[in-house]
Amino acid sequence: MVVSGLRDTILRAAVDHVAEHGPDTLSLRRLATDAGVSHQAPYHHFADRQGVFRAIALDGFTRLGQSLHQAVSAPIDQQAGALLEAYVEFALANVGHFRVMFRRDLCDMENDPELRTFADAAFDTLVEHVRARLGEASSINDIRARAAAMWSLAHGLATLSIEGPLEEKIGPIANRRAFIRSVATQSGLV
Amino acid sequence: MVVSGLRDTILRAAVDHVAEHGPDTLSLRRLATDAGVSHQAPYHHFADRQGVFRAIALDGFTRLGQSLHQAVSAPIDQQAGALLEAYVEFALANVGHFRVMFRRDLCDMENDPELRTFADAAFDTLVEHVRARLGEASSINDIRARAAAMWSLAHGLATLSIEGPLEEKIGPIANRRAFIRSVATQSGLV
DNA sequence: AGTTTTTACTTGACACTGTCAGGCTGGGTT
């Protein structure tokens, strides 16, 4: 796959760096010199350092939204498991994105309607699934709580897997997909 | 409460900053000048910038461990709910600590036996509870999966609450303790 | 076709950051 321009080059390098070393140590100057351009070149494509994280998050929420959308193409009784699996696998396959998406100091959702729209679109799939699963008769509070529970389980499992402490505590995980499924089973959510 | 020395002053200010603005923008120089000392004074108490985060994490895991330990003083059938509640409430009451504790780029567990010991002590409570709950007869895999599920649910709920997207998506949460409990109920884990 | 505008950079400067090196000073130990 050919890299089209400097913008893409910087973005990819940034994602790679975040996946390997986290966001804090990311230096746009270093990215620029690595790409063979002047230290100011990246700032023509991104307003500032935060603009890079914003772009990463935008891309991330788009891809996560697609993954989740694909998960609800399964029969209704298998959707919960598929959603959980899709969420965790997205996180593990896109660590660089995932680390940025939920850091409000890196990408400020509140004052960024576009970013919020992309994030909302991703999670609407989850909420819609819960609504369909519990049925129209169920209370709004049950739907809220159930959606929060599913999201929390997925997000927590993803975060703890990426950031390390899970395997350190629970022991090495041989078959990740099978493990995700047994976690899902142990919670009553699937 | 009287602040004993410069070390405590810096530590408190650092935690406050992280809680409000995140870890990335933390400047030891700024903390030093705010405390009325030279820019190098803090480095007498901490090896380097990371040393500050290490101290924060150490303190955090200690307190989290205490909270979780207190939660398992309840009758066995109420422990799961109490643990979940304690975990989330610790996170919300100690955002500055929580944000640091699970960032492997800020505090490197792998090469830091002491930090790892503190973290392990905290989570042993959780694993021990699951072992007691499921009984000796249950398989090691079930215990692992169940502990991971509980930890993930708690961690995810805490993270999403702190970082913001939960309430943005689910709507404002009036009574947080009640909400935590209904999330716990929706999952089959309590 | 000739003129203007825009794109995609470059160079230079500034304040700020973590960190290394080398001081100083006062209380405690030997």
Add this chain to the structure above:
DNA sequence: AACCCAGCCTGACAGTGTCAAGTAAAAACT
């Protein structure tokens, strides 16, 4: 009296994000 050392300070360095101003070529417009 000599020494040590904890707890600070001053100074310097490279690296960082970002503002300001330039340049050269492509694109757009008249």
